[in-house]
Amino acid sequence: MxxxxxxxxxxxxxxxxxxxxxxxxxxxxxxxxxxxxxxxxxxxxxxxxxxxxxxxxxxxxxxxxxxxxxxxxxxxxxxxxxxxxxxxxxxxxxxxxxxxxxNPAPGITRPAITRRIVVCNQKGGVGKTAVTAGLGEALAEDPNALYPVQIAKQLAAESDTDDPLGVENLPGLGLRILMVDFDPQCHLTNQLGAAPLPIDGDSLTNHMGGSPKGDLRDLIVQIDEEHFGGRLHLLPACTDAFLLDVRLSSVRAREAALERALAPLEADYDVVVVDCPPSLGLSMDAAAYYGRRRENEAPGQSGVLVVVQAEDSSADAYDLLTNQIEDLRGDMALDMEYLGLVVNLYDPRRGYIATSSLEGWMDIKDPKVVGIIGERKEQKEAVRMKRPLLSYAPKSQISVAMRALAREVA
Structure with missing residues (x-):
């Protein structure tokens, strides 16, 4: 008809x-x-x-x-x-x-050099772990399925509303992702339902300190195979990382210790996402060095993703972090890039402090804001259930925002 x-x-x-x-x-x-x-x-x-x-x-x-x-x-x-x-x-x-x-499905474009995304801010409680997990999950979703994604061009306009306008259904990015829990508090490991590594066994700390007890690949666990199709992996943390700065102090070329440990794994992944501890010590130096731009790597592929909140103390911490990165750039002549700022846990109901702080972050153009993540109950529920957010609540507004962030940095 x-x-x-x-x-x-x-x-x-x-x-x-x-x-x-x-x-x-x-x-x-x-x-x-x-x-x-x-x-x-x-x-x-x-x-x-x-x-x-x-x-x-x-x-x-x-x-x-x-x-x-x-x-x-x-x-x-x-x-x-x-x-x-x-x-x-x-x-x-x-x-x-x-x-x-x-018109067959287009193949996934694999980077020639494994990308490294270092999620950091030495201030605790800003949500680095939640952003690391959400970003990794969004990068790994099924390329043959559709998911709601917030349209990037409406990022600023939609930041202070729950209105889901500006959302499109798009295919998953289908990348092979390794998330590295580099924090001795083991938050990422625990949130995703994995077990922290035993302190008397092998760990990333041992490999960085030059005393491995086996193959680091054997420590990796797969996250929610049903939803992510075997593309999302985690290197769990161990509480021995509390001693990492002490151990690194006696290691030769200590700033390259994380790279030496993770380099053998990179061929298996498109992107490595590192959840950093709230620290400005030697471990942060090693993480920043790992995220530097390598020879023949295109701009904007690897670097530092800084998680902040829309409040004053977060701005003070940001200044300390950028000073450390600038020192590393100058002292070691490193080509280190900012992949952007993520304003996390944003809630306009908190009034002028939140809204004016967000405006302050948005006014920064280098690095620019690439994601605004609201505070939503689904994130807390997913943590309580020890489930990945994007498989626990795939259509929630916070999952929609995480996918927008992934496409900004992808």
Missing amino acids: SSPATSGDREKVVSKLPGWLRQQLKVRTAQHGIEIQAAVEQGLTLWTALASTPEIVDTSGADSFATFLPAGQWTNFKTTAKHRSVSMTQGLAQAVQLWLDS
Whole structure:
């Protein structure tokens, strides 16, 4: 059937498609960045041009499907379907399948050099761990599924409202992610439901200190395989990291200790995300050095992601951190980049202090704000349940914001 419509020079057509085929069409068009109506138009053009009828498509359970097509195309399609003795539902399904076959899912673009994202701020309680986890999870989601994502261009405009406008369903990024819990408090490890490493066993601290007890790869655990498809891994923390600065003080080229430990793992991952401790000591030097831009690495791929809050003490801590990074840049001639600022736990209900502080962060243009994460109950619930936020509450506003952050730094 067809009925007149007012969508430019197109007409609205109504037929049927099976749900599985409609979902594949929705995902694939999002992957290629085109509209569903354009894909159906192309599929029908291909189908009517065939010399013979293609294979039968299973249309059991087909239900209503509507789109807009150029005037006259649906009439030509019905005529061709009649000549081929197939129903319009079957013909449309074959046309959609033909478009899918002609437009395979694009492959994941792997970085030539494994990216390193160092999430830091020596002030405790700003939410570095939550941002590390949410960012890693968002980078690892299924590229063949759709997830709600806040549109980046509306970042500032939407920061003080719960209105979900500006949200689109986009494919997951599908990257292979290693999250490194570099904090002796083990918050990231505990929040994701993993066990901290025993203090009498092997650990990242041992490898950085030059006394490994085995292969660091053996310590890695997989996070929620069902949701993340084996792409999201965690290197758990150990409380022995409280002694890391002491051990590093006697290590040769101590600033490169984290890189020496993690380098053998990098070939297995697209991105390594490091959750740093609230410290300005030698461990932070090693983390910052790990995130430096390497030879032949493109700008903006690796660096420091600073988590702050919309309040005054966070600004004071930020100054201390940037001073340390600038010292490292100057003393060691390092090419260290800021990937941006993340304003976390933002709640406009706290009044002038919160809103004016946010304006202050937004006024900083180098580094710029790349994410505004609200304070939401789903984050606390996920921590309590020891579940990844994006699989526990995938449609929550905070998950939507985490995906926006991932696309800003991806």
